[in-house]
Amino acid sequence: MTIFTELYRNWAEYVTDSAQRSVLFWDVLRKRGNIAVEHFEQGKPPLLAFEHETVLDGRTLDRPANYALLRILPRPGQRIDPAKRPFIIVDPRAGHGPGIGGFKEDSQVGFALRFGHPCYFVTFFPEPEPGQTLEDVARAEALFVETVRDLHPDSDKPCIYGNCQAGWAVAILSAARPEIMGPIILAGAPLSYWAGVEGSNPMRYTGGLTGGSWAALLASDLGNGRFDGANLVRNFESLNPANTYWTKYYNLYSRIDTEEERFLEFERWWGGIFLMNQEEILAIVNGLFIGNKLARGEIVTSEGGKTIDLRNIRSPIVIFASWGDNITPPQQALNWIADVYDSAEEIRTNEQVIVYTLHEDIGHLGIFVSARVAQKQTSEFIGGLDFIDILPPGLYELIIDDKRPDLPNADLIPDRYVMRFEPREIEDILELDDTREDELRFETVARVSQVNEGLYETFARPWITPFVNEATARWLRLMHPARLERLMASDFNPFMRPLEPLAEAIRRDRRPAAPGNPFAEAERRMSDGIVQALEEYRKARDIGYERMFKAIYGAPLVEAAVGLRAEGARHVRRRGDAELRAELAKARMALLATRIEEGGRLEALMRSLLYVFREDRRMVDERTFRMMERIRDERPEAGKVSVAQVKDCVRVQAAILQIDEERAIRALPGLVPDSEGRERVLDAVRRISGAQGALSAKAQARLDRVQAALGLQERKTGRAANA
Structure with a gap:
């Protein structure tokens, strides 16, 4: 077979495959449009996979x-x-x-x-x-x-x-x-909207570049008092133009024989768009996004x-x-802590x-x-x-790690992962950010937004609202690209209806190109080039957004115009009732100090554990808690202790150790007066503290101190000698 014959065969194979994929691709988009119409007619119920x-x-x-x-x-x-x-x-x-x-x-x-x-x-x-x-x-x-x-x-x-x-x-x-x-x-939940790293996170600049909340007010006015969620959807999609305009569709086109179900499943949810009242969106924008x-x-x-x-x-x-x-x-999920x-x-x-x-x-x-x-x-x-x-x-x-076979007490972990809780400081949160100085510009945005909203309400709104009614609002919502692209590709469009029988015929006689087809490989390289071009566009656009934002809201003239150049005009973090809280904390500590000698076995156990690991970070490991569960299940006669009871006990005992650690340990015998109870408490402390393996020298010394405080040291020594 000559090279030209092989080239022709590959070309014919690719053309057939490409033509079939094109018809099947548009048929899937037709199905997507029909799903959107059906979902709308059903009243847009929640898309749950569960009854x-x-x-x-x-x-x-x-x-x-x-x-x-x-x-x-x-x-x-x-x-x-x-x-x-x-x-x-x-x-x-x-x-x-x-x-x-x-x-x-x-x-x-x-x-x-x-x-x-x-x-x-x-x-x-x-x-x-x-x-x-x-x-x-x-x-x-x-x-x-x-x-x-x-x-x-x-x-x-x-x-x-x-x-x-x-x-x-x-x-x-x-x-x-x-x-x-x-x-x-809180999963993927923004609580600090101004936060982010320079050179990334362009979405936080959107409010400033549009001039503030007046844009949401205008959109709500055009919606006859209701804000169209399609505007938020478009904001999300604009963050990644490569995926929005090419990748997700090319993935469907290139894998048309296997990708249809996954594509339609996700698009069913993505195409369901809901509304908000004007009061709601303004509260969100002014109180959270911008304010x-x-x-x-x-x-x-x-x-x-x-x-x-x-x-x-x-x-x-x-x-x-x-x-x-x-x-x-x-940074947006965590900076509120700082x-x-x-x-x-x-x-x-x-x-x-x-x-x-x-x-x-x-x-x-x-x-x-x-x-x-x-x-x-x-x-x-x-x-x-x-x-x-x-x-x-x-x-x-x-920290969620894979469970290793050599992990001490690995049998305590019921699945393939082990949870570890590492104590952190506020400095650890701040180190996740490059700087918080850039957030000062957002104070200017908040002031400018107030000015622009007032200007809009005074000069523009009276000319817009008389021309808006529910009919015009519905028409504008229908014409939004997020809805129109689905409606035009559905069976409402008579030009799409012939696709169904044609697609069924193609599926019966599907002829995909063979792996390694050079023309199919060229198609993939072309796709990679388009993705790269869109990515370069996105990067240039985001850099432009950031530079424009800094130029506008970092300008001394703009800051002065909204009153932020005067001394003391910048926002000082609100401490609210900090002094009252401090006094209440002192009062609580004084009250807890009177309870150091009060309690029973649960209090003695939690106080001892907290003391042993007070300066040892390994305390917070899943195996520790799993061992606690095992000991609880081994002693049903002791009765079940609820999570709420344990939680309250841990908080109280942690505070007691903070008040007077030495007095708290000396008080242990009074919490468990009987020798059998002390033996059980010490045994539980040993097993729980050792669930993660050998103790550190510091933790072992503290465990010995608990043993001595309970008066069990001599008995243990005597048993060892007799043995």
Whole structure:
């Protein structure tokens, strides 16, 4: 066979394959359009992979909100323990519809059910209730939490899992109603909107480059009082033009025989776009995106004038962020800690537990939908939540390692991963950022935004709103590219209908190109070139955005025009009732000092463990907690101790050791007066402290000190001599 014959054969093979893939590609887009139309006609229900039922509809409340509480029904054969801690998954209302937290089997919902927990899901409807505000939503969500607590009176407080924008909503609710909340998990949730690294994170510049909140106000006015979530979707898509305009479609085209199901599954959720009231989007933009008021402690409720202070959160906070997330980078997820607390010691004094973990490379959506993340991070969060709930107060980084065969007491770990909680300081949080000086420019943005919003309301709004009604608003929403591209590719377009029979015929006679076809390889190289060109465009665009932002909002004239050049005009971090908190902390410490000699076996055990590992970082390891569970299960006659009881005991004993360590250890015999009880306490301390292997010299010395305090040293020595 000559080279020209082989070339012709490869060309004919490639042309046939390419033509078939083109028809199948457009047929998949047709299906995507039909799915979007069908979802709209069904009322855009939550896209959950699990059966569910409505427990409470927020639209029926005195202050209605377009939210509802769903109970997730277990799969056939799945056993759910109603006495276990319930999980409440809250999805973000940031343009798309609900469902991302239970989108597939390997998800937050899926793993909560696998571990036998009752699971609930907070959903929302496509359109807000008339006059609905963020406070109405918060009231509804608080009622949802109370309802779940009433349904499970014998369990610990429910864990609230807040995804993306739902994370800050959960944090606000936890600060406003700390008494009803259990542990909260904030996944990809931005709480410090001004934070980021120079040269990256261009999304934080968007508000400044558009001139502030007036753009959201204009969009809401054109929507007849409602803001179209499609605008937020486009903002997300603009961050990665290579993926938005080429990669995701080329992946479908090049792998058309295997990619259809995955593509349609995700696009079904991506194409479901929801609305907000004008009051809601303005509160979000002014209070969070541009004002950054949550981290600064400047959000005040409309009723009662209560300040939302994140220091009021009493339950453990788990933060999951990723270095590959260009929407919520780690700085936006974590810098609020440095805004609220001066040191880790202050966190401990406030009896707060904050745990964070950082993924190396997963993107924003991958935090919620990646099976790899669900099987590791999500699974460990849910399976190890009780351990997190009883951690001593402080700041920790959660490290999730593979379980090694040579790991001491590896049999204590039921799965392939082991959790390790490394104590951290505020300096560790600040080291994740390059500098915080760049955040000063965002104060200028906030001032400029106020000016522009006032100008818009005074001079432009009176000329716009008379020409807008619901019909024009619906037409504008329909014409948005995010909707139009799906509608035009659906069966509503008569030119798309012949694709279905043609695609079926092609599938019956599919002729893919052979592996190694040179023309197919040239196609892939061309695709790589297009991706590279779009990436270069993105980099140049982002650099231009940053330089423009700095030039505008770093200009002395602009700063002076909005009153930020005067001495003392810059924002001083709000400390709120810091002095009152300090006095209350002193009063609590004085009260606890009177309880040093009070308690029983549980108090003696926790005090001894905290003392042994007080200066040893290995204390917070999953094996330690697993050994505690094993000892508990070995002694059923002692009765079950709830997580809440252990949690309260740990916090009290940690504070007691902080008050007077020596007195606390001397008081141990009084907590366990009988010799048998002391033997059991010491045995438990030995087994738990040794769960991670040999003790350090410092920890061993402290363990010997506990043994001596319990008066057991001579008995142990005597037994050894007799032996």
